[in-house]
Amino acid sequence: MNKAVRTLSAAVLFSVVMLGFSGCKGGSPSTGSGGTPAPLADEPDVTFKDLQGKDVTLASFKGKVVLVNFWGTWCEPCRGEIPILISMQQKYSPKGFTLLGAATNDEEKAVDTFIHTTQFSVGGQQMTMNYPIVMGSDDISNKFGGLLGMPTSFLITRDGKIAKRYIGSLNENQVVKDVENQL
């Protein structure tokens, strides 16, 4: 086995291992290899617009645990999890938690109508969305690392670190447990 082959093999080995570790970044920001918690990524410096066109910075929520939920009125799985989100807002907002719904690929007017008129069954009660809603954008999504699908949610710690990313419909038990761990 000559030196060139060894060098090539080592390069392949290095690439494969690096690929593995880079794959880790796409997973939970709180989980590294070997069970050692990886440092949490800072939340992105983003400014949303609310439905009145006013700026809402993500940094303005510092001190609270925030679940940023990227959703759309056209997205059925997003709608399906709204009762869970309403319930979480009801239960945990007094403890320093807030949901932040970022409507994406949507029009402000459609979102405004939706949030004021659509009723969801939450614990036997009919309720409208009870948490702040802002407009998302491709630029904002990109600052979160790009959205692979909707809904996508990010759990942000009180000190502005991304603790976890959830792609697709939320698992209620898991997200409640994760939020409670942060409170």
Add this chain to the structure above:
Amino acid sequence: MKFAVRFAHRIALCALVLGSVAAAAPAQDSAAPKNPSEIVTTHSFVSLDPVPRGKEFQAAIVVKIATGYHMNSHKPSDSYLIPTTVTPQLPAGFTLAEAIYPAGRDEKFPFSPDKPLNVYSGSVTLRLRLTADNSVALGAATIPVTLRFQACNMSACLPPVKVPVSLELQVVAAGASTHAAHPEIFSAKPTS
């Protein structure tokens, strides 16, 4: 030889590391949908070859949807859902009589267990009834078409997308001989 054994051990170690990393990723990441171009592929067909001026012909866009995915039908269950549409950008002299969409299928999904959604999945053929009038130049012609859809898997959705599709045809003089092309597509009843 010794090196070959060591190399095999290293590769096995790599596989172990990669396996561990994959296992450490949160389960919900597996819900991530693919890129739209991986979910949907399109092929277009024209019912006459060539197409005589003044004679109605059809175009078919066969949409293959990846396993595990669906898209809203042309008449989705609710007004807020984005319908699948095909929109031709007709060159001068071409007219559209009708776009023909098959009925979707009512299916229930984990995110909508009580309310079935009207969707296309698997393969769906969308058709256009078209005519080229006497002002259309003889010879090769291209009609650009936009396919708009919004696809989901069992737990997540992709944003609505527009995919360009191209219809290629040969235009000949009115009354010129022609033959039916792709009867397997055009003689079938539109289905999803």
